[in-house]
Amino acid sequence: MAEAPGSLVWSLPEPPGGQQPNLSRDRIVRAALKIADAEGAPAATMRRVATALGSSTPMSLYRYVGSKDGLVDLMLDAACGEVSTPAPSGDWRADLRALALANWDMMQRHQWFAELVHTRPPLGPNALRLTDYGLGALSFLDPATAMTYLGMVNSLTIGTALQLAEELKMRRRVGLPTDDDLRAAVKPIHDEIVATGRYPNYNRWAADGGRFHNAAGFPLMLDILLDGLAARMP
Template sequence: MNVWDRPEPPHRPVPLDRQRIVAAAVALADEGGLDAVSLRKIAARLDVGPMRLYGYISTKEDLFDLMVDEVQGEILPEEPPGDWREALRLLAHRTRQAALRHEWLADLLGGRPAMGPNGLAVSESTLSALDGLADVDTALRAVETVAAYFTGAIRREIAELRAERATGRSKSEWQRSRGPYLTRMLATGDYPALARAVHEGTHVDAGTSFATGLDWVLDAVAARLAGPPA
């Protein structure tokens, strides 16, 4: 049975419901990542016996589904998007913002479709903005293309943030520490394209890079929605 269709057990002396369980799980994941989430730790945080949780959630997979759907509620726009481009841009930026608040989300992006109530609402909001502009398959490919871009970009950004915490050095500090080695390698003349990128390229922050790449992907989607090339 789907976790959202499973009835909740009756209340006991200590009130408990899926909402409280999921909130505790999200808090644990925010503090220590997905590895920090277990039914035992959730039960301890809620001051209940671990066995009580099995009446609400039978597997960790169910728990993760509920956690993702909880965060999908943060991704859902407050107002309907004005057009398809705004809908896809909002989906990308709001997913990135949610992942920066809940870094564990990056580990669960790109898997199975989000089938909880909030996840379905996000999909409905996004696809409705494309309704009538293209056939269903083209609309689905457009959403998948944008999702593939922001999923990869978000995972890379979160990986860099985790590396900074693990090493105690920022990205710029790490780059400076590798500077002498890179300078020697580029001086060999074996990497002319890379040398030009290093010396002439403009280095931008993660937010700017994300927004620029997203605009390029949306431009490509717009060209496809306009019709096949002649």
């Protein structure tokens, strides 16, 4: 899992198998995405991916992805590759909004993304393309400020996606229940908390249904943040 600083996957080029290889970066990453999409990030182990590709041993993958971290890097960047960056419109707010919404959509398709993206800096070509696009929309600011503002938008997007991912994880832990099943599973914990009576505001929220805006409300949250940014623009 450890890795020398200069040895990111992007440094070592894909070994472009001269003879007929059964494997390739693309096939490996695709298989890993499929597993992670279906069963969550921790299910995408080296062994699991290898067997999904017909290889009897995880070691086959190491020629192509270098390490587990390398595979994760490639997975993250592949997901970023699904986010398109249309031509800049000249309206920073519209461009940033579109970028965030596209990112959000991608994270809904790949619920593991938000969990994994924190493990290392986003230096893949697609991640860089997105960062570059975001910085370009804010290029009238000094670079450090532009990066700061872009980071705020990303924090909001990833943070909100994480809350949803956590709910999904809990759901997986319980089984695969419906919304009502889930509520029933979490109820004893909440009830115990409510019973103490020590958290009146939390209780009020729980009594209200324990809901917060997430999927549906993300555009609204994004607009609120953009309002705050707009007020600071020169």
